[in-house]
Each structure stands twice: as C-alpha cells, then as structure tokens.
Amino acid sequence: MRERIQLLPPEEAKKIAAGEVIDRPSALVREFIDNAIDAQSSLIEVNIENGGIRKIEVIDDGAGMDYEDLSICWQTHATSKIRSMQDLNVADTLGFRGEALAAAAMVSRLEILSSPDGREAWRLQIGPGDHAQPRIEQTRRIKGTSVRALDIFDAIPVRKRFLKRDWSEAHQCRLMFLDKALAFPRIGFRFSQDGKLKTYLPPTSSRKERFSAALLSRREDYFLYEINAAGDGFTVAAVLGGPELSRSDRRHQYLFTNGRRIQDFSLLQAMEYGVQGWFPNNTHPIGAIYIDINPAKADFNIHPAKREVRFADSGAIHHAITQTIRAFVRHKNLAPEQPPPPANFVFEEPKQPKAPSQIPIEKEEKKTSFLAEAALEDSSKEQTEAGLKYTGRAFDLFILVEKDARLFLIDQHAAHERLLYDEFLTKPIPQQDLLVSIPFSTESDAEDQFLENRREELARLGIRIQGRNGSWRIDALPESWRLGDAETVREILNLKNANENIAEHWAATLSCHNAIKDGEYLDEAAALRLAKAVLELPAPRCPHGRPLWFEIRREDLFKAVKRT
Numbered sequence: 001m002r003e004r005i006q007l008l009p010p011e012e013a014k015k016i017a018a019g020e021v022i023d024r025p026s027a028l029v030r031e032f033i034d035n036a037i038d039a040q041s042s043l044i045e046v047n048i049e050n051g052g053i054r055k056i057e058v059i060d061d062g063a064g065m066d067y068e069d070l071s072i073c074w075q076t077h078a079t080s081k082i083r084s085m086q087d088l089n090v091a092d093t094l095g096f097r098g099e100a101l102a103a104a105a106m107v108s109r110l111e112i113l114s115s116p117d118g119r120e121a122w123r124l125q126i127g128p129g130d131h132a133q134p135r136i137e138q139t140r141r142i143k144g145t146s147v148r149a150l151d152i153f154d155a156i157p158v159r160k161r162f163l164k165r166d167w168s169e170a171h172q173c174r175l176m177f178l179d180k181a182l183a184f185p186r187i188g189f190r191f192s193q194d195g196k197l198k199t200y201l202p203p204t205s206s207r208k209e210r211f212s213a214a215l216l217s218r219r220e221d222y223f224l225y226e227i228n229a230a231g232d233g234f235t236v237a238a239v240l241g242g243p244e245l246s247r248s249d250r251r252h253q254y255l256f257t258n259g260r261r262i263q264d265f266s267l268l269q270a271m272e273y274g275v276q277g278w279f280p281n282n283t284h285p286i287g288a289i290y291i292d293i294n295p296a297k298a299d300f301n302i303h304p305a306k307r308e309v310r311f312a313d314s315g316a317i318h319h320a321i322t323q324t325i326r327a328f329v330r331h332k333n334l335a336p337e338q339p340p341p342p343a344n345f346v347f348e349e350p351k352q353p354k355a356p357s358q359i360p361i362e363k364e365e366k367k368t369s370f371l372a373e374a375a376l377e378d379s380s381k382e383q384t385e386a387g388l389k390y391t392g393r394a395f396d397l398f399i400l401v402e403k404d405a406r407l408f409l410i411d412q413h414a415a416h417e418r419l420l421y422d423e424f425l426t427k428p429i430p431q432q433d434l435l436v437s438i439p440f441s442t443e444s445d446a447e448d449q450f451l452e453n454r455r456e457e458l459a460r461l462g463i464r465i466q467g468r469n470g471s472w473r474i475d476a477l478p479e480s481w482r483l484g485d486a487e488t489v490r491e492i493l494n495l496k497n498a499n500e501n502i503a504e505h506w507a508a509t510l511s512c513h514n515a516i517k518d519g520e521y522l523d524e525a526a527a528l529r530l531a532k533a534v535l536e537l538p539a540p541r542c543p544h545g546r547p548l549w550f551e552i553r554r555e556d557l558f559k560a561v562k563r564t
C-alpha cells in the first residue's frame with residue numbers, strides 16, 4: 001500500500017538533522033536511487049551525461065505517484081515515509097526527510113514522470129526560480145517513475161565552479177551507483193554514461209554474487225566467501241575476499257547498515273581483526289559487511305547524508321563481526337570446491353580437512369637438527385605411510401615432494417613458521433628469566449595503559465614486565481627469544497596495535513623468528529617430516545596469510561609441455 005505524501009509538521013521538521021547537501025551530481029544520483037529503492041522497484045536504471053552535470057536520469061518500475069502526490073512531492077519536508085520523528089523507530093526506508101526532490105529542484109531543472117498503475121501518468125516540470133508554479137501535464141508511462149535533473153548548478157555558478165571534470169564527476173556517480181547496487185542485490189541495476197551502457201547487474205538473491213558482478217572479474221569470484229551470523233536484535237553478513245584478493249589499501253571495503261553505506265572505521269577494523277593471521281602483513285581484505293538492525297536500536301538521523309549511524313550497542317556488533325569472521329577463518333578448509341578456470345599451472349589447496357598436526361618446537365639452535373633427529377627413526381615408514389616422495393630442493397628455499405600425481409613446492413620457512421605458530425598458540429610458552437633485565441621507557445599514556453592492563457596476559461605469553469608511569473623493565477622473555485633489546489621493546493609495544501589478538505600476534509612474531517630460514521639446509525628425512533605435517537593442515541597458510549606451497553598437477557605439467 002502506497003502512503004500519501006504529506007508535509008511534515010514544522011515542529012517535526014525541526015528535529016531533522018541538517019538538510020540534505022547537494023554538492024555534486026553524485027549526491028543527486030544517491031537521492032534518486034534511494035527514492036527508487038524506497039518505491040520497491042525491481043529494476044533501476046541510471047543514465048548520466050557529462051558527468052551528471054548535463055543530465056542525471058533515474059528510471060524505476062516502482063510504486064509511482066498519482067497527480068496529487070506528484071504535485072506536492074517537490075516541496076521541502078514533503079514525504080510519504082514518516083509522519084513524525086516517532087516513526088523513525090520503525091522506518092525501513094532510506095529517505096525520510098522529504099528534502100531531496102526539493103533540493104534537486106533548487107539546483108537543477110527537475111522533471112518527473114510517474115504513474116502509479118500504468119493507466120494515468122503525469123509529468124511535472126519545475127526549475128530553479130519557478131518554485132511557486134510547477135507545470136504538471138498528462139503523459140503516458142508504464143507504472144513507475146523517471147526522475148531527471150538537467151543542467152545542474154546552472155543557477156548556482158559558485159557551486160558549478162567547484163565541480164571537477166566530467167570524467168571525475170562521472171566516476172563519483174558510478175561509485176555511488178555501486179554503493180546502492182551492492183546494498184540491494186535483489187534489485188537489477190543498469191548504469192549508462194553518455195549513451196553507453198557501462199554496467200548491468202542482474203537481480204540476485206546472493207550478496208556474494210552481486211559483489212563479484214559489481215567489482216570483480218569472473219576468475220576472482222573464486223576467492224570470495226559469504227559468512228552469516230545473528231546477534232541480539234541484529235544480523236551480520238559478510239562477503240569477504242580471501243588473501244588472493246588482498247590490497248594494500250582499504251578500497252573495496254564496504255559497510256552497510258539497513259541498506260545504507262556508512263562510514264565507521266572501527267567496524268571495518270573489526271573485520272580486519274577477524275582475518276588476522278590469514279592475510280599477509282600490511283594488506284587488507286576486500287569485502288562488504290551488512291548489518292541489519294532493528295531501527296529502534298540505531299539512529300540514522302545524525303548525519304545529513306546518513307553516512308553515520310549511532311548504535312545502541314556498538315560493542316556487540318563489533319564483537320559479532322570479529323568473532324564470526326575469525327571463526328570462519330579458523331575452521332575453514334581453504335580447499336576450493338572446484339579449481340579456478342585453468343591456467344597451465346593450478347594452485348590448489350588440499351581437499352580433505354584433517355586435524356592440524358604439529359611437530360614439537362625446539363629452541364633456535366636446535367631447530368634444524370631437531371627436524372632431522374626427530375625424523376630419523378621413522379622417515380622411510382613415513383614415506384610409504386603418507387604416500388610422500390622427496391624429490392629434492394629448489395632455490396635454497398623450497399622442498400619438493402611428490403604425492404598422488406602432484407608435485408608440491410613447499411616454502412620451508414613459511415611451513416615451519418606455521419607449525420610453530422600453532423604450537424605457540426596452543427601450548428604454554430616456556431619463559432626464561434633474564435640475567436640482566438631490559439629497562440625501557442614508554443612514550444605515551446596509551447602505552448603505559450596497555451602495559452598495565454595487559455600485564456598478566458603478557459606474562460602468559462612469556463613476557464614479564466614491571467614498572468609504571470613511563471618507566472619499565474623486562475624481567476623475563478620466552479626461552480627461544482633472541483632479538484636485541486631495542487627490537488625486543490619495539491616488538492612488545494607493537495602488540496598494543498593487535499588489541500584483542502595479542503596472543504596471535506605474539507605467536508606469529510615468535511614463530512617467524514624461530515623458523516628455519518631460507519637457505520638453511522634440511523636433510524631428506526627432516527624435509528619429509530615437515531612436508532607431511534603441513535600437507536595435513538586444514539588451512540595451509542603461514543601466520544601472515546601466505547600460502548605454504550605451490551602445487552603442480554602431473555596432468556597440468558604434461559599439458560604444459562604438450563605431452564599426452
């Protein structure tokens with residue numbers, strides 16, 4: 001049922017956050033698409049010309065407007081969506097202030113064609129300067145609405161001067177279009193620029209599918225995952241790219257709340273915590289987090305463009321995002337269901353998840369020989385047991401083993417590092433008192449607070465510290481620790497940035513320092529033992545997220561040299 005458009009009473013209008021700002025064409029794209037979505041459209045088409053400056057047109061097949069609604073819709077605070085601020089507690093629409101069409105009519109020549117049923121249809125024309133008398137005439141149109149804004153800012157030269165070049169404004173419009181399309185996968189979206197169709201996104205029930213259609217190439221699809229969780233009064237869904245799609249910036253990180261893209265650094269950070277250990281250092285995941293929350297528990301009326309939201313319990317949401325993604329990363333078997341489209345060599349991960357197996361850690365001096373010793377007793381047994389065959393070494397770093405018609409090139413450092421990491425995380429870290437403690441000073445209250453609040457946790461990680469107010473000393477460190485004083489202090493203070501994940505961060509640091517290095521020699525038995533252990537891992541990545549090996553199938557190798 002369509003609600004009628006009415007003017008908000010002045011006392012309600014006053015409670016609304018500062019007015020809509022139409023500073024550039026993309027702001028109109030946003031408002032017009034929002035209206036089309038609110039009208040329950042199933043297909044939305046956006047056409048822009050000259051970066052939207054000459055023309056923005058948004059065509060929908062939604063509820064439409066009749067004569068009465070059309071003749072009032074352009075007035076400030078005219079809305080069919082709420083009657084009072086009270087309604088905001090239940091409103092599930094993107095708009096609610098009744099300001100967008102009014103603002104559009106002030107900055108451009110506005111034309112709206114609309115029909116509520118495909119029988120009666122009307123055209124409204126209104127422009128800057130003739131606010132008092134819009135022209136309305138009968139026309140023909142199928143059910144739905146077309147909104148056109150022409151010659152934006154012609155009447156406001158100051159703003160026009162601040163516009164960027166056409167291509168740059170067009171880019172902004174397209175980004176805005178993508179924000180909306182990502183938020184509403186069930187709606188089909190088309191985007192054309194200067195008469196050319198640029199993007200068509202067919203309707204889909206899958207957020208993952210929409211994300212990939214909007215932003216990725218077909219091949220990349222393969223590394224995209226969808227994760228869902230529910231909390232008290234809200235749900236969280238995440239579309240997440242694997243480390244294969246990681247980036248050095250945070251572009252392509254999206255956060256939506258009830259269909260609106262919002263800016264909230266801490267919630268995106270929650271996603272990053274969740275993937276920690278799965279991604280190479282200093283890289284960021286791409287992905288979209290969708291939070292759907294009871295509108296009574298969130299306030300969208302705090303930012304003119306609704307880009308911010310205040311949650312009644314943001315901690316719970318933060319926690320849900322981190323935990324959900326972390327659990328996914330931990331339990332996920334990274335094995336793909338199907339190999340990606342063929343290249344000559346296919347990088348594949350093991351298909352059968354098994355319980356992680358560990359090899360015992362040893363102190364640094366012994367670590368290489370340990371691998372050799374431990375393997376000695378049962379190494380040819382192992383070869384038949386696991387069906388593994390040692391075939392050699394490459395580039396002073398890779399162990400080569402054959403198994404089931406596949407050749408594995410295993411990164412020995414990363415492999416050992418990963419096994420040590422699991423060990424450090426699951427077993428107590430042996431601690432050693434220092435003969436001479438290491439004094440150090442902190443540089444901020446935040447560092448002091450960190451050391452004070454997390455002292456016990458640090459002790460469990462093998463780090464014993466004492467002190468306060470800027471002056472501290474380290475009394476004990478993990479047995480295997482070998483770094484110099486300055487570096488040690490830096491690594492410990494660095495843990496502050498790991499927030500809730502200092503155990504994982506520390507385990508990653510320890511295992512990196514303790515693992516065999518590139519160029520260190522492993523004999524056949526030790527190499528086999530290492531290979532066997534890592535090939536059984538369910539998620540074979542190093543603590544920084546890199547894969548542990550590259551795999552070549554016999555078949556692919558044969559194909560590559562055209563042997564049949």
Ligand code: ADP
Pocket residue numbers: 005031035036038039060062063064065073074078079080081094095096097098099100101102144145147
């Ligand atoms: P708001 O979206 O905040 O209500 P707008 O100024 O954007 O305010 O729109 C005013 C009213 O015009 C809306 O409440 C809606 O009833 C009507 N309207 C605008 N665009 C459309 C559309 N594409 N289809 C149907 N109705 C629309």
Ligand code: MG
Pocket residue numbers: 031034035094095096098099100101
């Ligand atoms: Mg609106």
